[in-house]
Amino acid sequence: MKALAWHGKNDVRIDNVPDPKIINDRDAIIKITSTAICGSDLHLYNGFTPGMMAGDILGHEFMGEVVETGKGVSGEKLKKGDRVVVPFNIACGNCFFCKRDLYSSCDNTNPNAGLVEKQYGYAGSALFGYSHTLGGYAGGQAEYVRVPFADVGPYKVPEGLTDEQVLFLTDIFPTGYMAAENCNIQPGDTVAVWGAGPVGLFAIKSAFLLGAERVLAIDRFPERLALAQEAGAIPINYEQTPVQDEIRAQTHGMGADSCIDAVGLEAHGISPDAIYDKVMQVARLGTDRIHVLREAIMACRKSGTVSLPGVYVGIVDKMPMGAAFGKGLTLKMGQTHVQKYLPKLMGHIQNGDLDPTFLITHTLPLEQAPEAYKIFKEKKDGCVKVVLKPHTA
Amino acid sequence: MSINYTPNTNSSAQTADLPPTATITGKGGHPNVSDTERVISGVAGAVIAGYALTQTKNTLGTALPLGLLGGYLLYRGATGNCPTYTALRTGTGQQTDSKIAVIPEGQGIKIVKAMTIQKPASELYTFWRNFENLPVFMKHLEAVTVTDETHSSWTAKAPFGQTVSWDAEILSDEPNKRIVWRSLEHADIPNTGTVRFEELSAGRGTAVTVSLEYNPPLGMVGAVVAKMFGEEPGTQVHDSLRRFKELMETGELPTIQGQPNGVLGRNKTEGMA
Numbered sequence: 267m268k269a270l271a272w273h274g275k276n277d278v279r280i281d282n283v284p285d286p287k288i289i290n291d292r293d294a295i296i297k298i299t300s301t302a303i304c305g306s307d308l309h310l311y312n313g314f315t316p317g318m319m320a321g322d323i324l325g326h327e328f329m330g331e332v333v334e335t336g337k338g339v340s341g342e343k344l345k346k347g348d349r350v351v352v353p354f355n356i357a358c359g360n361c362f363f364c365k366r367d368l369y370s371s372c373d374n375t376n377p378n379a380g381l382v383e384k385q386y387g388y389a390g391s392a393l394f395g396y397s398h399t400l401g402g403y404a405g406g407q408a409e410y411v412r413v414p415f416a417d418v419g420p421y422k423v424p425e426g427l428t429d430e431q432v433l434f435l436t437d438i439f440p441t442g443y444m445a446a447e448n449c450n451i452q453p454g455d456t457v458a459v460w461g462a463g464p465v466g467l468f469a470i471k472s473a474f475l476l477g478a479e480r481v482l483a484i485d486r487f488p489e490r491l492a493l494a495q496e497a498g499a500i501p502i503n504y505e506q507t508p509v510q511d512e513i514r515a516q517t518h519g520m521g522a523d524s525c526i527d528a529v530g531l532e533a534h535g536i537s538p539d540a541i542y543d544k545v546m547q548v549a550r551l552g553t554d555r556i557h558v559l560r561e562a563i564m565a566c567r568k569s570g571t572v573s574l575p576g577v578y579v580g581i582v583d584k585m586p587m588g589a590a591f592g593k594g595l596t597l598k599m600g601q602t603h604v605q606k607y608l609p610k611l612m613g614h615i616q617n618g619d620l621d622p623t624f625l626i627t628h629t630l631p632l633e634q635a636p637e638a639y640k641i642f643k644e645k646k647d648g649c650v651k652v653v654l655k656p657h658t659a
Numbered sequence: 660m661s662i663n664y665t666p667n668t669n670s671s672a673q674t675a676d677l678p679p680t681a682t683i684t685g686k687g688g689h690p691n692v693s694d695t696e697r698v699i700s701g702v703a704g705a706v707i708a709g710y711a712l713t714q715t716k717n718t719l720g721t722a723l724p725l726g727l728l729g730g731y732l733l734y735r736g737a738t739g740n741c742p743t744y745t746a747l748r749t750g751t752g753q754q755t756d757s758k759i760a761v762i763p764e765g766q767g768i769k770i771v772k773a774m775t776i777q778k779p780a781s782e783l784y785t786f787w788r789n790f791e792n793l794p795v796f797m798k799h800l801e802a803v804t805v806t807d808e809t810h811s812s813w814t815a816k817a818p819f820g821q822t823v824s825w826d827a828e829i830l831s832d833e834p835n836k837r838i839v840w841r842s843l844e845h846a847d848i849p850n851t852g853t854v855r856f857e858e859l860s861a862g863r864g865t866a867v868t869v870s871l872e873y874n875p876p877l878g879m880v881g882a883v884v885a886k887m888f889g890e891e892p893g894t895q896v897h898d899s900l901r902r903f904k905e906l907m908e909t910g911e912l913p914t915i916q917g918q919p920n921g922v923l924g925r926n927k928t929e930g931m932a
């Protein structure tokens with residue numbers, strides 16, 4: 267089959283590889299009908315995530331049709347012909363964490379858990395197509411994929427919904443939703459969201475679903491700010507407007523009730539702290555650029571919440587811990603527990619509360635994935651979200 | 660590994676940073692090791708280091724199958740001298756469950772590791788008590804043969820296709836609670852240990868605790884050699900317990916062996932920003 271493989275920094279290629287096979291009893295093989303490129307894939311593409319090997323197949327936002335199931339998957343759970351979306355995190359359904367709906371903390375799916383334990387103390391779940399540190403599982407920017415623990419993750423798509431309507435349930439919709447839910451939004455709240463990329467845009471929509479009165483959207487790309495505005499947010503272009511002053515003004519001097527960092531470790535910036543981070547990262551003295559995290563902590567009102575769907579991987583520098591402590595902030599973060607949110611969010615899509623297709627700007631055959639990565643990385647051509655079709659030829 | 664906060668992610672870079680001889684000769688804490696042994700161990704260490712590098716290239720993340728067994732075998736191969744443990748006071752005194760005297764005073768390495776597993780103690784005990792099941796989740800074991808109610812023969816893997824073996828007997832067996840064993844005379848690696856199963860309150864599962872004491876080959880040098888390759892004493896026990904948990908909770912062991920790749924996986928982590 268054809269698959270998109272990582273070969274190094276800024277180097278991804280379409281390779282011909284063997285088709286995946288059932289390895290364990292609880293596996294299934296899925297024929298992929300749609301698969302997307304995520305901001306998280308850019309952290310791999312840009313070389314910021316350790317544990318990558320040349321030849322690794324990327325992709326963690328995919329859906330399709332079940333073509334085979336292992337003998338440990340009961341027909342009631344999943345069978346040949348089912349059309350499913352597949353959560354990006356791999357969860358066993360049996361462990362302490364899965365039983366508490368904390369699927370991205372699953373104990374039992376990462377064969378390389380020891381590597382993570384050395385860095386983090388304890389290891390979370392494996393992810394598809396996201397480095398050997400996080401399991402080394404081949405991803406879904408491919409024609410077929412092997413899905414382990416297939417009786418837990420894949421979620422059946424109800425009749426009458428298109429791929430485009432449900433594809434983002436695999437990651438970015440639940441991620442934006444969990445980011446907003448973590449803010450514990452109360453009537454009258456103002457939520458500030460950094461990053462109007464796919465995750466930020468879903469966070470904005472979700473904040474409104476959860477009752478936010480106002481949402482402020484911070485980015486620099488006009489087309490992304492325009493989408494944020496269409497979703498009901500007040501756009502702030504950080505290249506033109508001083509962010510802290512603007513948030514203070516917009517909240518009548520109080521600060522944002524909660525702040526969402528939907529940017530993560532590759533935050534762009536022009537201020538001295540952002541330039542310092544960039545220098546440290548390039549010189550490999552630091553790993554994560556936390557410019558947005560600093561801004562979010564500073565802009566948050568006392569006793570507010572800072573929610574981080576944006577990914578961090580290592581050690582941060584110049585973290586305003588005193589401000590977070592002094593204001594009594596709550597910090598919430600982590601990989602999304604996708605499985606937990608699927609029934610509810612599928613319901614929102616079916617009811618028409620939210621149409622997830624609004625951010626798709628590019629639909630391309632899988633063969634063009636290498637170009638698509640370039641376009642998405644550089645935010646060229648108004649690119650917000652790319653959907654790839656592996657079986658168009 | 661170029662990212663400074665993850666020094667352990669890439670074991671090959673780790674070992675490459677460590678000159679094996681320096682680590683051994685520099686250890687003031689092991690005065691029992693003779694100069695000759697140091698040199699031999701150093702050479703052995705270098706060989707294993709080379710082996711470690713070729714291993715990690717293809718199997719990033721799978722534990723290095725090196726460590727204490729490798730040090731032992733290389734020593735035995737290089738010198739033709741097989742250390743015997745006739746001095747061991749096997750079967751005498753000190754009947755505590757963690758230390759039965761198969762190991763000379765002051766020489767053993769003791770490891771205690773625990774894992775909480777979401778299964779009833781009875782189920783976990785039953786699986787473990789059939790020792791022939793153990794190689795399924797203890798990667799370093801080749802085979803266990805149960806010979807009678809209390810006796811069994813064990814074979815463990817070692818580098819270069821070699822093996823080490825020992826016979827063991829059960830000293831105490833409390834169904835669903837505790838198993839205590841020790842190795843018998845002429846064991847390649849004298850060892851003794853306990854595994855306990857304790858159900859926790861509030862539905863938090865069963866705590867499985869392994870206490871193990873073994874006499875490292877070459878005495879402490881073996882342990883030092885083992886440590887050099889990232890195999891802390893205890894890592895193997897911890898990894899085995901984790902796999903036990905995975906198997907008991909989910910019915911299978913997570914793996915990526917046999918999945919498709921692009922070009923043959925070559926470790927490119929070094930090239931990353």
Ligand SMILES: NC(=O)c1ccc[n+]([C@@H]2O[C@H](COP(=O)([O-])OP(=O)(O)OC[C@H]3O[C@@H](n4cnc5c(N)ncnc54)[C@H](O)[C@@H]3O)[C@@H](O)[C@H]2O)c1
Nearest residue numbers: 305306441461463464465529530533534575576577601602
């Ligand atoms: N927690 C999870 O489970 C999870 C899941 C998916 C994605 N993520 C993470 O969410 C983040 C965003 O993903 P995405 O797909 O939207 O990525 P994206 O690259 O499309 O969007 C990031 C946006 O952040 C903006 N940005 C950069 N610097 C900024 C700054 N200083 N201030 C304001 N905005 C700034 C960029 O202009 C861009 O629009 C990434 O870190 C990704 O890894 C996390």
Ligand SMILES: [Zn+2]
Nearest residue numbers: 304306327437
């Ligand atoms: Zn994603």
Ligand SMILES: [Zn+2]
Nearest residue numbers: 358361364372
């Ligand atoms: Zn689990």
